[in-house]
Amino acid sequence: MTEPHLADDFDPTASSLSDQVAPEVMAELLAVRGSIDNIDATLVYLLAERFKATQRVGYLKARHKLPPADPDRETAQIGRLRRLAEEAHLDPAFAEKFLNFIISEVIRHHQAISDEHNGGN
Numbered sequence: 001m002t003e004p005h006l007a008d009d010f011d012p013t014a015s016s017l018s019d020q021v022a023p024e025v026m027a028e029l030l031a032v033r034g035s036i037d038n039i040d041a042t043l044v045y046l047l048a049e050r051f052k053a054t055q056r057v058g059y060l061k062a063r064h065k066l067p068p069a070d071p072d073r074e075t076a077q078i079g080r081l082r083r084l085a086e087e088a089h090l091d092p093a094f095a096e097k098f099l100n101f102i103i104s105e106v107i108r109h110h111q112a113i114s115d116e117h118n119g120g121n
């Protein structure tokens, strides 16, 4: 099966560096970028799954009139991800910033779901 619509207008060779780089360097760059493309696609799918799960949490909280944020859960999860990041040689400060960015968006969604269901919370 061919990949539908997904990357129809994506040019994996797009680069502002083409006229500054020797062909063999460009070939290596494009090979590594192939991996980056796969990783980025995976990130999108992973984030989509995570937001699907957090949306379920949002409806559950709204139904039971619970607040959108759970600070103790956030602290536990951030600590865990910082430790995982260290093990994986990823900057833990970056891991924390990234998770906080996602969590703040989730809380915004939960507040919106709550407003929709209960007229605010």
Ligand SMILES: C=C(O[C@@H]1C=C(C(=O)O)C=C[C@H]1O)C(=O)O
Pocket (backbone or CB within 6 Å): 054, 057, 068, 069, 070, 071, 073, 074, 077, 102, 103, 106, 107, 110
């Ligand atoms: C998803 C939840 O809601 C919020 C978002 C969290 C997250 O995205 O990890 C964690 C805690 C909550 O502040 C939850 O309570 O589990």
